[in-house]
Amino acid sequence: MLMSRLATAALLTCLLAVQAVWAVEATTLKTHEVLANGPTRQISVDGVVEAVRDTTLSAQVHGAIVSLQVKVGDTVKAGQELVRLDARAASQSAAASVAQVDAARASMQVASKEFERQKQLFQKQYISKAALDRAQAQLQATQAQVQALQAQAGAATTQSGFYVLKAPYAGVISEIPVALGDMAMPGRPLVRLYDPSALRVTAMVPQMAATALFGNQNLQAEIPGLTTSHIPVQPGQIRLLPTVDAATHTVQLRVAMPPDLKGATPGMFARLWLPAAALAAGELRIQIPAGAVVRRAEMTGVYVLDAQGRPLLRQVRLGRRSGEQVEVLSGLRPGDKVATDPQAAAKVR
Numbered sequence: 001m002l003m004s005r006l007a008t009a010a011l012l013t014c015l016l017a018v019q020a021v022w023a024v025e026a027t028t029l030k031t032h033e034v035l036a037n038g039p040t041r042q043i044s045v046d047g048v049v050e051a052v053r054d055t056t057l058s059a060q061v062h063g064a065i066v067s068l069q070v071k072v073g074d075t076v077k078a079g080q081e082l083v084r085l086d087a088r089a090a091s092q093s094a095a096a097s098v099a100q101v102d103a104a105r106a107s108m109q110v111a112s113k114e115f116e117r118q119k120q121l122f123q124k125q126y127i128s129k130a131a132l133d134r135a136q137a138q139l140q141a142t143q144a145q146v147q148a149l150q151a152q153a154g155a156a157t158t159q160s161g162f163y164v165l166k167a168p169y170a171g172v173i174s175e176i177p178v179a180l181g182d183m184a185m186p187g188r189p190l191v192r193l194y195d196p197s198a199l200r201v202t203a204m205v206p207q208m209a210a211t212a213l214f215g216n217q218n219l220q221a222e223i224p225g226l227t228t229s230h231i232p233v234q235p236g237q238i239r240l241l242p243t244v245d246a247a248t249h250t251v252q253l254r255v256a257m258p259p260d261l262k263g264a265t266p267g268m269f270a271r272l273w274l275p276a277a278a279l280a281a282g283e284l285r286i287q288i289p290a291g292a293v294v295r296r297a298e299m300t301g302v303y304v305l306d307a308q309g310r311p312l313l314r315q316v317r318l319g320r321r322s323g324e325q326v327e328v329l330s331g332l333r334p335g336d337k338v339a340t341d342p343q344a345a346a347k348v349r
Helices: 002-027 088-123 129-163 342-347
Strands: 031-033 043-051 054-058 063-068 081-085 164-166 171-175 189-194 199-206 220-222 238-244 250-256 269-274 287-289 294-296 299-305 311-315 317-322 325-330 337-339
Touching: 043 250, 043 317, 054 171, 081 129, 081 189, 088 129, 129 164, 199 269, 299 342, 311 342, 337 342
Parallel strands: none
Antiparallel strands: 031 337, 043 199, 043 269, 054 189, 063 081, 081 164, 171 189, 199 250, 220 269, 238 250, 287 325, 294 299, 299 311, 299 337, 317 325
8 A cells, every 4th residue: 555655646746747847848938929900801812814705716617727827826917817728619619609690690681581572562462461471470480590599609609708717806826726637627616816905814702702892992913923013903894793603602703904914814823802891790810920830741730829828739721921921811819829939839748
């Protein structure tokens, strides 16, 4: 019994000693108290640069590609020829249709003269009314034939124009999925172009934030790597689609870019900064020193002191960095104490 009491006393002495060592180490940690700066921060949503006018020109007829006048990256004018297909068969068909029209017109002239002669004979009562009616019917038939052949010739001429593809507007060639000698078929894409003077940024924004965007002057756009500063957005440049995604409860936001924006191309990553008014009620701005952040594989966290003053690793989601401060979007609340030296906090036991 005496030995058991001595062992218990020794164990308690060791535990108190360990706690004393831990207390000394914990008290030496430097901490940063999380404060709320009010609902003044901005949130960002990821987007993509799109062309308002992005057109894919396809073939309407069969034919081999005999001429490619442009290449990817070329700037073209409205009406400029881009692709030409082999139109020899179509040209011959159009010429044959024109010749048929000429032959029908000649027959119509003969029928017209014959009707005039039959009309004069009828007035002199040399022929019957039935003979005059037959001559009139023959004239009307030839007139109808001329009209039908004229329409057929017009269709053939119009179809021959399908063998030449022209630019519908001034733009930049972005894609040519065919090569010289390929066979074009109806519906097959041949050339894609876009208008670089009409670009926009498209992003999905939360449903609650969408209602606060109308008439707001604080919306800004950013294209990392292209613009060094944020691009201010006027209310007239903002367009929200009138539908909400049922799965994500987000609304598609389209923001028109300035026409003089140089270097922007469709597909670029972009970011929209929503104003403070678009935030949910009660959402606050929280910033901590950037040196307090711990990154382990795919986890980002900070050491937060618990009620007993022990540093515990807590996962957080970071936002925008400003100098030596970084914004915390979630994971912290006002009043939390964050260890500014994560390496020292990790050694505390």
